[in-house]
Structure formats: C-alpha cells, structure tokens
Amino acid sequence: MKPSLALATHRIEIREIVLAHRAVNARVFGSVVHGLDTDLSDLDILVDTTADTTLFDLGAIRYKLRNLLGVPVDVLTPGALPDNFRQAVIDQAQPI
Numbered sequence: 001m002k003p004s005l006a007l008a009t010h011r012i013e014i015r016e017i018v019l020a021h022r023a024v025n026a027r028v029f030g031s032v033v034h035g036l037d038t039d040l041s042d043l044d045i046l047v048d049t050t051a052d053t054t055l056f057d058l059g060a061i062r063y064k065l066r067n068l069l070g071v072p073v074d075v076l077t078p079g080a081l082p083d084n085f086r087q088a089v090i091d092q093a094q095p096i
Contacts, residue, residue: 003043004032006069007096014045014096017064021057023047027093034092042072046093049077 007014007028018026030044031037047061062075081089 001070002039003037003041003069003071004035006071007032007043010068011096013068014065017068018045018047018061018096021061021064022050022052022054023057023061024050026096028096029089029093033094042074043069045073045075045096046089047075047077 015026018024025046025048027046028044029046031041032043037043043065045061045065047058049058058075058077062073065073065075078086078090
C-alpha cells in the first residue's frame with residue numbers, strides 16, 4: 001500500500017496516537033507530500049515534543065503507526081533533523 005493512501009485512510013487515528021504519546025503538531029513530509037510515494041516508500045512524520053515527551057513515547061508512536069498503517073514509518077522531531085536540511089523539511093511539512 002502507498003503511504004499516502006494509508007495516511008488518507010487513517011488521518012484521525014494518526015493524530016490520536018501522536019497526542020496519546022505526549023507529542024503535538026503531527027506533519028507529513030517527504031515523498032508523500034510531493035506525490036512521489038510508491039508501495040515501497042515509507043511515511044515520514046514530523047512531530048513536536050512537549051516537556052513530557054520521552055524517547056519511549058516517540059518509539060511507541062512509530063511502533064503503533066507501523067502496525068496501524070501497514071507501511072514503514074519514520075517519526076522525527078525537528079531537532080533530530082540535520083542542520084543542512086532541517087528548515088527545508090519544516091517548510092514542506094503538511095499537517096496531518
């Protein structure tokens with residue numbers, strides 16, 4: 001399944017999982033935003049952490065989304081992105 005289809009089908013559940021694990025502002029970036037995803041693509045999700053977010057929360061988000069969507073998922077925070085393309089990712093990211 002293309003990640004864009006999984007996203008379109010489960011948009012509400014994705015937001016709920018992110019919020020349940022103390023992260024906010026879920027956005028999609030990468031091939032899905034550009035309409036270039038294939039059945040072999042992953043879903044790239046950018047989230048903002050809160051004062052209560054832990055690494056376990058980020059891992060749980062990734063785990064639960066992979067199981068829900070049936071596609072590979074990467075969950076990143078702006079701070080985890082390399083400096084040389086952080087701003088470009090933030091600028092292209094679309095709200096989920």
